[in-house]
Amino acid sequence: MYTMMLNKLLRAVLIIFLISIVIFFAVRMAPGDPVMTVLGAIGNNPEKVELLRNQMGLNDPLFVQYFRWIGGVLRGDFGVSMISGKPVLEIIMSRIGASIELIIAAILIGLVIAVPIGIIASTRPGKLLDKICTTISILGMSTPVFLIGLLMITLFAVQWQWLPASGYVAWSEDAGMHVKLLIMPATALGIFEAAVFFRFVRNGMLDVMREPFMETARAKGLSPFAIFVKHGFRNTLLTFMTVLGLEIGILVSGTVIVEQVFSWTGIGWLVLNSVSTRDYTLLQGTVLFVSAAVVIINLLLNLLYAFLDPRVKTHGGRG
Amino acid sequence: MRSGLQLQRTRRRWRLNRIGGGVLVWISFVIIALYLLMALFPTWFYAYDPFAIDALSPLQAPSFKHIFGTDEYGRDIYSRIVDGARDTIFIGLGSAILAMIIGVPLGLIAGYSRGKADSVISLIVDGTLSFPSMLLAILVVSAWKPSAITLIVVIALVNFPRFTMIVRGNVLSLREREYVMAARLSGLSNSRIMFAEILPNCVTPIIVQASLLVGNAIVIETGLSYLGLGLQPPDPSWGGMLTSAQSYIYIAPWYSAAPGLAILLAVFAVNILGDYLSDKMDVRRRME
Amino acid sequence: MSKRLSINHLSVKFTRGDEQIHAVTDVSFDIAPGEIIGLVGESGCGKSVTTKAILRLLDGGNAQVQGQVLLEDEDLLALPEKKMRHVRGKRIALIPQNPLSSLNPVLTIGDQVAEPLIEHFGMSKKEAWKKAREALTKVGFPQGDAYLKRYANEFSGGLRQRIAIAMAIISEPDLLIADEPTTALDVTIQAQILNLLRRIVRETNTSLLLITHDLAVVSEMCDKIGVMYAGQIVEWGEKRKVLREPKHPYTEALIAAIPDKRTEAGFMTIPGQPPKLTEIPNMCHFADRCAYAEEACRRSAIAYSLDEEGRGVRCLKPLSRSS
DSSP: OHHHHHHHHHHHHHHHHHHHHHHHHHHHTSTTOHHHHHHHHHOSOHHHHHHHHHHHTTTSOHHHHHHHHHHHHHTTOOOBOTTTOSBHHHHHHHHHHHHHHHHHHHHHHHHHHHHHHHHHHHHSTTSHHHHHHHHHHHHHHHSOHHHHHHHHIIIIIIISOOSOSSOOOOTTTOHHHHHHHHHHHHHHHHHHHHHHHHHHHHHHHHHHHTSHHHHHHHHTTOOHHIIIIIIIIHHHHHHHHHHHHHHHHHHHHHHHHHHHHTTOOSHHHHHHHHHHTTOHHHHHHHHHHHHHHHHHHHHHHHHHHHHHOHHHHHHTTTO | OHHHHHHHHHHHHHHHHSGGGGHHHHHHHHHHHHHHHHHHOGGGTOSSOTTOOOTTSTTOOOOSSSTTOBOTTSOBHHHHHHHHHHHHHHHHHHHHHHHHHHHHHHHHHHHHHOHHHHHHHHHHHHHHHHSOHHHHHHHHHHHHOOOHHHHHHHHHHHHHHHHHHHHHHHHHHHTTSHHHHHHHHTTOOHHHIIIIIIGGGGHHHHHHHHHHHHHHHHHHHHHHHHTTOSSOTTSOOHHHHHHHHHHTTTTOGGGGHHHHHHHHHHHHHHHHHHHHHHHHHHHHHHHO | OOOSEEEEEEEEEEEETTEEEEEEEEEEEEEOTTOEEEEEOOTTSSHHHHHHHHTTTTTTTTEEEEEEEEETTEEGGGSOHHHHHTTBTTTEEEEOSOTTTSSOTTSBHHHHHHHHHHHHHOOOHHHHHHHHHHHHHHTTOOSSSGGGGSBGGGSOHHHHHHHHHHHHHTTOOSEEEEESTTTTSOHHHHHHHHHHHHHHHHHHOOEEEEEESOHHHHHHHOSEEEEEETTEEEEEEEHHHHHHSOOSHHHHHHHHTSOOTTTOOOOOOOOSOOOOTTSOOSSOTTGGGOTTOOGGGGTSOOOOEEOTTSOEEOOSSOOOOOO
């Protein structure tokens, strides 16, 4: 089991390393190196630009620059924003809370919608209710989050005016407004996730239902609730964690867009803002930070799974 | 004979039992065909010139004259949807094909050789799959300037591992089958075994995956263009039209209906098709 | 004679698409308290379906069950599902076929063994776990409760079957149904499990319905035997009588098919296949494979006759061998 954990940890480190290479070179190898372009646009005095380039080490070979960058990152120094001059890490930290809040709210909403419906649909596979739910879930998965978001704004903000259309207010400033503003982006993201979760719960339950131990549970005279939830869903829940790991990446992608739709000023909004201000140090730093976070969360979920599932515990060491 | 008949009967019944009685599948086929026609022969569908500005009738609500209304420059939204189909459809198809070209051989190599090549490829696959694809796309597109080629390449890069994963899994199970063993013992070269014996058996899952990836590509492409990172104006893009629609959401709430519907129908049709194909494949596997 | 369970004219048919499969046709038998009944037959003959019908585990699917299943004169097939639920696991308990897959992998042993008590007797968790510990000791686990918090996959197949038995006997049921309880186990462990089952029956006066395809197991364990073929009981009676003087040709053939170590003669096989049960054959189900079949055997369905001694047979020309 420990060799497996170590192996997974090593893979995660390697993956983060690979991602950092992609992030750095994808920007710097682009035609007319955008970093240089941006720098050129700041000062119109060529000498001053040259001085700045030397100062920032931009005249060194690219791979030297890469190692300087990644070396800094390892020491917790993500560089400074090209626009505001503030440390990148500080800017990220000021925004990350809003995004984490949004993602957690979305996962909860997704689970609340998907789990009961998934279990109910799985008790009568192929019946009308199941078919309707399955079709709706395909529809849900086919609807890009920005569409769900726009539809919600049109209905709840414009048509019925129940909720503010977009924006972000800190919890400390106005808690009520904060929650009101969170509802729509979290629901938009949550509906999208619910479609994915639903399919997983339903199919996972159908698989579990075929297991002989489910008949044992029925033969013991347990209530339907105990059979489906205690005996069935617990098994599904475990594998669900690995799915959630894979979903985190997709969730983050969705968050970037949802934050833009609703002007929720989290990490995703920060990414797009740094794109429009052409602040490449901030962009690279943020993308690396978020990607690494996703890989690490994935790793943690994997380890947690190995820890929680009794089957992995005893067989994992050998495999 | 008897079992053949039975098999046919179950298959037919299964088809009728499909979601919505298979009607949805047919509707999806029709939608996909329409989109392909729009992409190839847009002029057949135009109601107006999609670029013709009419300063006197901006943001007109849907009417018989303009079935989806007009945009902020008085251009016919329906005709712009038709014109936007080309980019979205071609980027969707192109990126799926490119992802296939990259992903399938890697999967073959990983599954067939196992060992070092497999662990390297698996690492890349795992890394890409856990990576938030939207972030990579935003990063690359913003640095490399949005163009059809950039978009196709970026979307293919974030999606190819799905092919690799599926092909690898299939190869791993196929390579132990008798006929592959026999081919190896008879001295056929590895590449010949891979392409002549193994690849044909992976075709169905590849096709299913491809159809799902076209849907995924459309989501990414329209998402990027919604964020302003897609193909640039004046070329109409469905995502870009939604961005404009959002700016006028209080004056013209119907504006987003047409581009929204266009995106939704495209992705939904492709996903239903993928679902249908994968179920069909599943049934065949069960029958075997 | 007192009856604990009485099955009258039980029939089960499944609907699969346009086809119907008559898995069980007109099965009747009684079980007395403390009795061990062996139900024998090849796979697909309907023995497992019969047990599932008794427990009503076929409900809700595409199965139609007809007849009567009387437990202490109460018809289980007529009970509302809510009441039936408290028959399962409380008055009739099932010992599952494959101990490797019949225990839930993510719940602890203690949790699973104690569950029937909490469900049917409203016991507190603490009390139920104490009883679970006792039940596990009864089936041969050492004292102590370290293993109560462990998971099924940490135990061997034999131990898992003991756990499954503990789970079944914990609520002291009137009837235990064991569906091929030893097929998935090693031969030495098979004997241990069978001994355990016999001991439990002797000590608790519960009845045991043992489903098996293995005549050797039956001859060792049971008081009475029912032989099933193609959905019907073809022969019924005291173990010794049935094995020594089989009246139905199928029983005779089954006995002949046991490899005999003493003579080392090759064992006989029964030629042919059981009929497909898409419809009930309007003739003797065994006729096509029977060495004694006559024209009359194919003319109409064969009635099941039960004599005063409780010997039942479904054959026009029962064998009468006195040797």
